[in-house]
Amino acid sequence: MHLHDVAARLPDPAEVLDRCGSLAVLHAVLEPDPARRGCTLDATEAGSQSARLRHPDGRWLSVGFSGAGALLHWHQEPGEGRAGVLDDVPQPLWRILEDASCDCLGDARLMAAALWRETADDNWRATDDSAPGAAPSLLRCLTGRSPERARRFALKHYGRGGGAEAVHHLMALPQPAGTPPAPTIATPADIPSAPASATPTGIPSGPPSGTSSGGLASARTSPGGLVPARAPSGTSAGTSPGGLVPARPASGPLPGTSAGGLVPARAPAGAGSDPVAGRRAARTAGRPPLASVDRPLSPVERSLGAVPPPPPRRRTELFRRRDGSGLVTTAVFRRQAVHDRQHFTDLAAGVDGDMVAIGGGATAVDAPRGALLTASYPADDGSAWLASSKDHNVPQPHRLTAFAIGMRIDGVTRERLAGELLTVVRTRSGHAAHPFASARPPAGHTLIGGGFRVNWRDPGGSHAEGNLATASFPRAGGAWTARSKDHRVSSPCTIDAYAICLKSSFVVGGVRYTVDVRTDFAESGGDPVPHPSATLPLPASGHVLTGIGAEALPTEPGSLLWRLEPTADGTGPGVRSGSKDHVERSPGTLCAWALGIRLIRS
Secondary structure, three states: OOHHHHHHHOOOHHHHHHHHHHHHHHHHHHOOOHHHOOEEEEEOOOOOEEEEEEOOOOOEEEEEEEOOEEEEEEEOOOOOOOOOHHHHOOHHHHHHHHHOOOHHHOOOOOEEEEEEEEOOOOOOEEOOOOOOOOOHHHHHHHHOOOHHHHHHHHHHHHOOOOOHHHHHHHOOOOOOOOOOOOOOOOOHHHOOOOOHHHOOOOOOOOOOOOOOOOOOOOOOOOOOOOOOOOOOOOOOOOOOOOOOOOOOOOOOOOOOOOOOOOOOOOOOOOOOOOHHHHHHHHHHOOOOOOOOOOOOOOHHHHHHOOOOOOOOOOOEEEEEEEOOOOOEEEEEEEEEOOOOEOEEEEEEEEOOOOOEEEEEEEEOEOOOOOEEEEEEEEOOOOOEEEEEEEOEOEOOOEOOEEEEEEEEEOOOOHHHHHHHHEEEEEEEOOOEOOOEEEEOOOOOEEEEEEEEEEEOOOOOOOOOOOEEEEEEEEEOOOEEEEEEEEEOEOOOEEEEEEEEEEEOEEEEOOEEEEEEEEEEEEEOOOOOEOOOEEEEEOOOOOOEEEEEEEEEOOOOOOOEEEEEEEEEOOOOEEEEEEEEOEOEOOOEOEEEEEEEEEEEEO
């Protein structure tokens, strides 16, 4: 899709903003954590608004709205954008980037492309058609108001896209002939306020005046967190049969932003003074009520495929060890899911607040049919290790268990450890049926662990059956390598390899220390078997466990990872790993790795 094609198909900014709001509400229902949603809509302190659509493979685009107009743009990797793109954007719209503190203002070669429409314009304008493209599916979410496209977009992120009827209502489209009305929704009295802990980082713990503490207040929501239905005869104007309060007063400004990260349109000075808000209010008047997700789910939310927010994270500390220098401490934490699912995405095992997550793993199930691993990698802020899994071709509900290895160094603040001493390198493969990637530590750093993420929801084709991990291990030469494969059904995708690296030498309390790393290896014994396993303890040599890995040696049809976990056998920490054939017999051999470090005084 060329940029000028996109510009010709984009509706007016009011409609684009409304589509972004509809998608943001859908994603808020399906994913309680704002940081993991595929679409968000936020307001800045200066009054502009910004929507961000994120593809599962990491690509994204941003649409900003202000009194001067609207701006849609996306970036490439640092230095790989195109100089001059920002210069094409009219300067009155730069305020949108300034309000959002966009990185492209400091790097002229970060922005890849842009489309914009100033207030006085009749059409969108764009940079030239040779720009590197954003994910076409993201652009199509804005150029067309298709409930089915919205469902597919959500399906790529969460493995579920919501019921067709509910998404039709949410996207404010006419229902097909013969479609029954939307289910009845709970009244405000049935819905408790969301706890302060539900507030995302960087957002005040309580909602601003006139907003819902449930986290879904917007131009389409009421102070109780519900969207009013069109009033039938016999009900008060502006209210629903359940007594729901109106979405906005007859005159005066719209409510302010919500604690959940969804925002209303720019507040008008009075009734009818903001045509953007007026057109949006007219379109949203007939939508079904939608309540906060921090409570039992309503019928519409259940038909959307929403799941309740997880309970407070329950994690268990398995063991804690200190290295031979007495300075480095690592601890292993475990978190198990509380419900069975066929697919898990980014189940987080957290570490102590004074630690940084530098390793981890996951365990799915190997029977009766089996569920396989698709991700084991660090959270961006180092607070947790994330794990994902899925069944494949045959249903296998299961409860995933995630593991995290946390590290702290006495005399080193967490801020220094995370920001100066530790570096995470990510390398992405090309699209392939059997993708692989290797991430190498930068100069002056030592590899202490690693992870992987299979981007199977973006297969680069019409099939999305899934691609499954076969290896995540330290390769000779100091790189961390990750591999995966499709299985029985063609499903090419990319894979990310993560290398966790620590500075090879640094000063603690005025004394310089050198990092001594130990890497041990074990192989499943005997002849190849359908379900091989390998267990390896880290020898008691003063090293503490920092990373674990496994490799199912390549076979056909293939052996797939289902277990990779840190463990202690009574003598010391180590790794336990497992792989399996799936549906078709395929005996294999499995290798396991354990990495540990200690500090040596220089």
